[in-house]
Amino acid sequence: MGAMKFTKDHEYVRVEGDVATFGITDYAQGQLGDVVFVEVPKVGASLKQGAEAAVVESVKAASEVYAPVSGEVVESNSALEASPATVNEDPEGQGWFGKIRLTNTSELDALMSEADYKAYLSTL
Amino acid sequence: MTDPDSAAPKRTPLYDLHVALGARMVPFAGYDMPVQYPTGILTEHQWTRAEAGLFDVSHMGQCFLIGRDHETVARALEALIPADILSLKPGQQRYSQFLNEEGGVLDDIMVTRSAEPEEDGTLMVVVNAGCKDQDFAHLKAHLPAHIKLILAPHRALLALQGPKAALVLARLAPDVATMAFMTAISTVIEGVPVHVSRSGYSGEDGYEISIHEDRVRLLAERLLKESEVKPIGLGARDSLRLEAGLCLYGHELDVSTSPVEAQIQWSIQNRRREEGGFPGFERVKRELAEGPKRKRVGIQPDGRAPARDGTEIYNQAGEKIGVVTSGGFGPTLNGPCAMGYVDAAQAQDGTAISLMVRGTAMPARIVKLPFVPHRFYRG
Numbered sequence: 057m058g059a060m061k062f063t064k065d066h067e068y069v070r071v072e073g074d075v076a077t078f079g080i081t082d083y084a085q086g087q088l089g090d091v092v093f094v095e096v097p098k099v100g101a102s103l104k105q106g107a108e109a110a111v112v113e114s115v116k117a118a119s120e121v122y123a124p125v126s127g128e129v130v131e132s133n134s135a136l137e138a139s140p141a142t143v144n145e146d147p148e149g150q151g152w153f154g155k156i157r158l159t160n161t162s163e164l165d166a167l168m169s170e171a172d173y174k175a176y177l178s179t180l
Numbered sequence: 181m182t183d184p185d186s187a188a189p190k191r192t193p194l195y196d197l198h199v200a201l202g203a204r205m206v207p208f209a210g211y212d213m214p215v216q217y218p219t220g221i222l223t224e225h226q227w228t229r230a231e232a233g234l235f236d237v238s239h240m241g242q243c244f245l246i247g248r249d250h251e252t253v254a255r256a257l258e259a260l261i262p263a264d265i266l267s268l269k270p271g272q273q274r275y276s277q278f279l280n281e282e283g284g285v286l287d288d289i290m291v292t293r294s295a296e297p298e299e300d301g302t303l304m305v306v307v308n309a310g311c312k313d314q315d316f317a318h319l320k321a322h323l324p325a326h327i328k329l330i331l332a333p334h335r336a337l338l339a340l341q342g343p344k345a346a347l348v349l350a351r352l353a354p355d356v357a358t359m360a361f362m363t364a365i366s367t368v369i370e371g372v373p374v375h376v377s378r379s380g381y382s383g384e385d386g387y388e389i390s391i392h393e394d395r396v397r398l399l400a401e402r403l404l405k406e407s408e409v410k411p412i413g414l415g416a417r418d419s420l421r422l423e424a425g426l427c428l429y430g431h432e433l434d435v436s437t438s439p440v441e442a443q444i445q446w447s448i449q450n451r452r453r454e455e456g457g458f459p460g461f462e463r464v465k466r467e468l469a470e471g472p473k474r475k476r477v478g479i480q481p482d483g484r485a486p487a488r489d490g491t492e493i494y495n496q497a498g499e500k501i502g503v504v505t506s507g508g509f510g511p512t513l514n515g516p517c518a519m520g521y522v523d524a525a526q527a528q529d530g531t532a533i534s535l536m537v538r539g540t541a542m543p544a545r546i547v548k549l550p551f552v553p554h555r556f557y558r559g
Contacts, residue, residue: 116418
């Protein structure tokens with residue numbers, strides 16, 4: 057398991073080699089409430105850091121999920137289409153959205169460490 | 181609508197209870213209201229369909245119209261709404277709308293004739309929170325001098341909804357058990373005088389209980405002690421009424437929509453259709469005779485993606501035929517559902533349409549409302 061990094065928009069990445077698995081954090085799923093639909097990124101799509109990568113919908117509203125890093129989507133978690141509640145139950149495990157092959161590893165430097173993210177959450 | 185940013189949000193008398201119950205509070209119609217409790221909207225929704233849900237709807241506006249006798253007060257209110265109030269029996273309740281001169285809906289309301297013989301000539305009117313200031317001003321401006329308007333800002337309102345609601349409430353007030361849907365009584369619960377109506381906005385059987393704000397917390401806590409009752413927030417209130425195909429002001433209803441377009445012409449009784457005498461009668465009469473240009477329909481997406489308010493609706497030829505006014509996920513339906521307005525000539529049940537969701541045309545169909553059958557108690 058690689059180290060996790062976090063964005064201010066509550067996405068996480070877990071980097072192994074040059075592939076980053078991303079999703080939304082436990083805090084984010086708690087804020088959203090019951091997830092009823094997820095539009096995961098398409099395999100082969102080219103994502104730019106900070107651009108829309110996926111959509112997660114609760115009973116009440118749709119929220120955009122932004123790409124924490126730039127790169128090509130090499131895998132997406134299509135199981136979420138049938139069982140979106142996995143995002144609530146295990147957001148940072150089985151509830152991942154996609155895997156991105158990094159084009160620029162230096163982008164990771166701008167993301168928060170787990171300790172920094174925890175400190176950030178305590179300010180919200 | 182009240183601008184929620186114009187002042188600090190108001191609180192209902194149950195604000196502290198909501199916070200103590202762990203509710204997530206959100207601004208709604210100028211109030212800080214519980215959108216959900218810790219178990220979440222899906223669980224609250226399912227609970228209301230299976231057991232009994234307790235809703236704080238104290239933000240809604242309550243008022244009384246008092247005239248010399250029923251006929252006097254009924255005729256005065258009928259000048260502003262298209263429902264037949266004159267024929268209301270004591271203790272009977274009706275759904276109606278304040279209309280403007282163009283037949284547009286200013287607000288949708290509930291009107292109840294008091295069941296008490298000594299209160300003959302009294303109508304209770306409940307209006308939407310977001311419209312209440314305008315509604316009360318509208319009443320003040322248009323009611324004749326011989327009708328007294330008494331606002332009731334110190335009355336709270338609880339809704340107890342669900343198949344177990346009658347069982348639960350009858351433990352505290354046995355006389356509610358046999359009430360029929362859309363009737364009301366004055367009774368006493370736990371020593372406190374209350375107005376109870378058998379109505380609500382979830383599509384389920386249930387009651388609305390009007391009670392003084394100083395006594396509402398005790399009653400709410402008493403009801404929550406019953407094993408069948410859990411507190412339910414605005415999130416589930418919205419998904420319940422959407423599945424029940426019920427209009428929400430600001431979504432399905434606004435000043436541009438008529439009751440006929442909204443397909444709530446069942447709330448305009450025959451005498452009023454013939455005699456008129458309410459604002460917008462010309463438009464209502466014409467739309468009843470010729471059909472409206474657009475109408476409210478149910479929309480069922482083929483896939484799993486919800487289509488939200490504002491989603492554009494297209495026909496198979498790629499022409500825009502309407503717009504979604506409420507849309508989301510129906511927990512009982514276990515899938516997305518929506519309501520919207522479409523061109524009346526293309527509104528037949530089963531019509532294949534496309535919903536433009538995030539730039540992609542999603543296949544959907546026009547379907548009959550409601551999505552989940554009503555289970556009102558007809559006696």
